[in-house]
Amino acid sequence: MVKRKKAAATFEHVEPIGDRVLVRKDEPKRETRGGIALPDAAEIPTITGRIVTISAVVENDEELPLRQYDKILFHPKNAIPVDLEHDNQLFVVPVDDIVAVFRRSTSPEVVEEADDD
Template identity: 85%
Template sequence: MAKKKNSNTGFEYVEPIGDRVLVRKDEPKRETRGGIALPDAAEIPTITGRIVTISAVVENDDELPLRQYDKILFHPKNAIPVDLEHDNQLFVIPVEDVVAVFRRDPPAE
């Protein structure tokens, strides 16, 4: 679970409910693969990130290959921002918006 120390109330936890995961999105790219620097005004949507935590529903579903710390590619349309950090990089993502999981090895057959 993502947590933040709050001086007044102790800790706050973010636990996704239902078919959702909590994702820390990757920083937007400031340079192309060829090394061309992009101006700050250029908006290139960042749609990759790391799963911070998963809901109990996702954790107990053997059909969903999502685990904590997986790097994923997701569709940002339904991403819900979580205002828990100053840089606001946390988002709750429905699992149907996760379109790919990055793996080092192919799945065993």
């Protein structure tokens, strides 16, 4: 009798359910802008990342200003890690734990100077 090995199931897509988004966490900063090295134990409770996928509930909610690829600041307390690959840093994050969305302005502000004639 020949035993066959089952092929390992690989997941290619993760879709969050409910008021949640899938976020790829940014690498932690080890140095401040001024050049001060931070010790490994210095952990800030809020972290940044990019939204990879949003749930259908979030997508259809006009009051939530979240879109795919937005850079966000989130509190990791209720974030659920997703291990698809060993080096991925994916988390399913509840919308309530998203603190801020980073956006560039879509139209540059034009500053008009008054002529002093």
